[in-house]
Amino acid sequence: MGTLVSLLLLGLMWGGVYLLMAQGLNLIYGVMRVVNLAHGDLIVMGGLIAFSLFHHAGLSPLLALAPVFALLFVLGLLIAAGVLERIEEEGPRGELRTLFATFGLSYLLANTSFLIWGGQFQSIPFLQGALVLGPLTLPEGLAAASAAAFALALLLHLFLERTLTGKTIRAVAQSPLGAAASGIAVRWVRVFTFALGTALAGAAGALVICLVPFQSASGPDLTVQSFTLVALGGLGNMLGAWLAAELLGLIEVFAQYTLGPDAATAAFYLLFILFLIVRPQGLLGQAGRV
Amino acid sequence: MRRAGVASFSLSPFLQAGAAGTLAAVAAALALAANDYVAGLVFSTAVNVLLALGWNLIGGMAGAVSFGQVAFFGLGAYFTALLVVQAGLPLAPAILLAALGAGLAAWPLGLLMLRLSGIFFALGMLGLARVLALLANALDLTGGPMGMTVPAALSAAAPAFVAIGAALGAFLLILALLESRFGLRLRAVADDPASASAIGVAPSSTRTLAFVLAALFAGAAGGLYVAHVGYIDPASSFAGTIELQTVLMVLAGGIGTLWGPVVGGIVISLLSTFLWARFPTEEQIILGALIIALALRLPDGLLGGRKHPRFRPPLLRGAVEGVAGAAAHAASRGERAGAVLAAEGLSRRFGGLAAVTEVAFEVRAGEILAIIGPNGAGKTTLFNLLTAHLAPSAGTIRLNGAALARLPPPHRLARAGIARTFQTSRLFPSLTVWETLLLAALTRHRHWAEAEARAGAILAALDLVSVANQYPETLTPGQARLVEIGRALALEPAVLLLDEAMAGMNEAEIARLQRVLRELAAAGMAILAIEHVIAAIAPLAARILVLDQGRVLTSGPPETVLEDPRVIDAYLGPERLDVAA
Known part of the structure; x- marks a missing residue:
């Protein structure tokens, strides 16, 4: 009974981390209408930067969130303004070009990480103690990371809902043409949004690397995990994304516990494929374009 | 009809096959004459071309981009290794069986995975490759x-010959497919699955066949790879690097083109061999950057961006049969006595909105029934219900007296005799006018010559001969409408559904269409026409049905319906009556 409740709580906490992982992807998809296939590699990069900051400067990963966020924001600006916004999308298969560019970007980033940090698994030993709540013991690190992830997710939500910049982003996501007609500089909103999504991916990475070790090649797995969540929860739907994140957190934790890590990864992919076969348009019936 | 223009130049299929054969012979000679290093290079280039041909078939030609074709490379590699190690087979038959095995596995997988669309399919395939890699990792x-060692081929030249043969075979097979009706179907499905199903082409089975062949090629490549390196493990057999290189080769050569994977395969193989020798650690960074550079600077690849008509109308022999001929064939499919198409109590709700409520009508052979109504009256929803693009919430539809299933696949309905046009023209961007009509005619006629005769008659009747070899983007809106109507007519339907066919037409085109519709009706075709241009359709229509807010307001002969105050009301609002009074 104690184990079951522990696993349940673990799963719910993991949900927060997943939510943060997926939010950047969701945001970018909403505005640019392209799945950023380098998303996982950006998470990895954020995590590895936090890893270096911890090892060389002794910076706690929670404090490292700020510099990682800033660095990845700049990287995102460069990628969006330098590459993605310059791709001509007119003509047959035009919309595929941006997708392929992010496919290339994924390899570019992953192998750059490999050059800098090598191929071994890295992790940050952060808050390794246990949180004792009556009969339950929970890992402190996960509790802290989960709390930080939920806080960031909430901040993003408030930013999108309450601020003018946030509203501008939502306007562009809903109708680029309408936004442009209202005097919004759509191109810059797209660049800013991509940078924001990239920064969020980096922040997620800084938290995830405290919980599970990863290596420079872990990117694609993280991309698919994030995408699964977005697909399950429905694009742009905060509540849906959160529920999906909790669901996947629970599945991951229980599969890890009963089947082991490899089977848990396989379970994730199988669930993704099976779910979409039952509901090819995703939970909310919005088909994704390539 | 004349063969239009000499401006668009393209090689005949025989010349293309000859060119491919020559290229293969040169590669084989190179592998034989030079040292083992060069033979190895020829080998890996041929394997890469094979992989690229497979990826391009599903990702380019069938329009289903996949990021997990390496799944079938890995399957082919493991099948080969198991057949050699466990069953003691020699390498050559093992590779052949493994490729067939990968193709066989792809059949159910394709039926399943191709239910996903767009990015979901692309990433679903990535997931499939990961699951297979984890499986290979877990099984004893x-x-x-750790994988297995496999007795490798002794010389470098022998596997090179086999690889060249396999790549040449794959190329010729794809060339033959493009020259067949399957090629036309594939191009239509890649362009617009919904539009393809409206002319009787089943998107899923068309794509599944492409998927199976693509897997067969990838499986053969995997088997050849094992024979070459003599070793297999999950990390290298399902490596993302292979997917990266394959996508890069196709993009560099030109996605969706016949020669793109060959040219891209050769260029990128040589490049990556060079990079691997000079910059082993940076190789993948450079390849990744190259994809980005292609997307920015050369998005159509080295060979892409130009379209060549693959099929052209034959020289006209004898008199044109005329559109009436096509209609006469079609009319034989309609019930002479009763209603050809009838609806009873047809309703459709979208959440709280009742788009169509209890609509009933029937249309007989030789009759034109016009459907009019203000914007939002439910006209297009009614068409979508009649053509199984939407499921009705209630009601029945009868074709020649027999009730239709609740939601039959649209392509089956099109074959059963209900043909439609779309409100906004939906032609296939990569098919010429002639190829579009031919494709539709081929769903009715097994024999190529019959289909050509039928398509030719429609081409002449609709005054489209001069644009036969043009692509939709070069047509006027009115011509595009006529092509879409021609496409529907080529199905020889029992009933023709026109959704605002006259919108965007000039006066001459409207007159031409009116004449054609009269001929079709006289020959016995049942026609259902949604129209805004009431003045243009009223003289043709035997009856008019007025929809307002999803319900039938009234129906009857044009002269009574158009005088009905309720109809005037629905169109112009009650104020007009006040003013008139």
Whole structure:
């Protein structure tokens, strides 16, 4: 009974981390209408930067969130303004070009990480103690990371809902043409949004690397995990994304516990494929374009 | 009809096959004459071309981009290793069986995975490759993470010959497919699955066949790879690097083109061999950057961006049969006595909105029934219900007296005799006018010559001969409408559904269409026409049905319906009556 409740709580906490992982992807998809296939590699990069900051400067990963966020924001600006916004999308298969560019970007980033940090698994030993709540013991690190992830997710939500910049982003996501007609500089909103999504991916990475070790090649797995969540929860739907994140957190934790890590990864992919076969348009019936 | 223009130049299929054969012979001679290093290079280039041909078939030609074709490379590699190690087969038959095995596995997988669309399919395939890699990692049979050693081929030249042969075979097979009716179907499905199903082409089975062949090629490549390196493990057999290189080769050569994977395969193989020798650690960074550079600077690849008509109308022999001929064939499919198409109590709700409520009508052979109504009256929803693009919430539809299933696949309905046009023209961007009509005619006629005759008659009747070899983007809106109507007519339907066919037409085109519709009706075709241009359709229509807010307001002969105050009301609002009074 104690184990079951522990696993349940673990799963719910993991949900927060997943939510943060997926939010950047969701945001970018909403505005640019392209799945950023380098998303996982950006998470990895954020995590590895936090890893270096911890090892060389002794910076706690929670404090490292700020510099990682800033660095990845700049990287995102460069990628969006330098590459993605310059791709001509007119003509047959035009919309595929941006997708392929992010496919290339994924390899570019992953192998750059490999050059800098090598191929071994890295992790940050952060808050390794246990949180004792009556009969339950929970890992402190996960509790802290989960709390930080939920806080960031909430901040993003408030930013999108309450601020003018946030509203501008939502306007562009809903109708680029309408936004442009209202005097919004759509191109810059797209660049800013991509940078924001990239920064969020980096922040997620800084938290995830405290919980599970990863290596420079872990990117694609993280991309698919994030995408699964977005697909399950429905694009742009905060509540849906959160529920999906909790669901996947629970599945991951229980599969890890009963089947082991490899089977848990396989379970994730199988669930993704099976779910979409039952509901090819995703939970909310919005088909994704390539 | 004349063969239009000499401006668009393209090689005949025989010349293309000859060119491919020559290229293969040169590669084989190179592998034989030079040292083992060069033979190895020829080998890996041929394997890469094979992989690229497979990826391009599903990702380019069938329009289903996949990021997990390496799944079938890995399957082919493991099948080969198991057949050699466990069953003691020699390499050559093992590779052949493994490729067939990968193709066979792809059949159910394709039926399943191709239910996903767009990005979901692309990433679903990535997931499939990961699951297979994890499986190979976990099983004892496959040697787990350590893999297996396999007795490799002794010389470098022998596998090179086999690889060249396999790549040439794959190329010729794709060439033959493009020259067949399957090629036309594939191009239509890649362009617009919904539009393809409206002319009787089943998107899923068309794509599944492409998927199976693509897997067969990838499986053969995997088998050849094992024969060459003599070793197999999950990390290298399902490596993302292979997917990266394959996508890069196709993009560099030109996605969706016949020669793109060959040219891209050769260029990128040589480049990556060079990079691997000079910059082993940076190789993948450079390849990744190259994809980005292609997307920015050369998005259509080295060979892409130009379209060549693959099929052209034959020289006209004898008199044109005329559109009436096509209609006469079609009319034989309609019930002479009763209603050809009838609806009873047809309703459709979208959440709280009742788009169509209890609509009933029937249309007989030789009759034109016009459907009019203000914007939002439910006209297009009614058409979508009649053509199974939407499921009705209630009601029945009868074709020649027999009730239709609740939601039959649209392509089956099109074959059963209900043909439609779309409100906004939906032609296939990569098919010429002639190819579009031919494709539709081929769903009715097994024999190529019959289909050509039928398509030719429609081409002449609709005054489209001069644009036969043009692509939709070069047509006027009115011509595009006529092509879409021609496409529907080529199905020889029992009933023709026109959704605002006259919108965007000039006066001459409207007159031409009116004449054609009269001929079709006289020959016995049942026609249902949604129209805004009431003045243009009223003289043709035997009856008019007025929809307002999803319900039938009234129906009857044009002269009574158009005088009905309720109809005037629905169109112009009650104020007009006040003013008139």
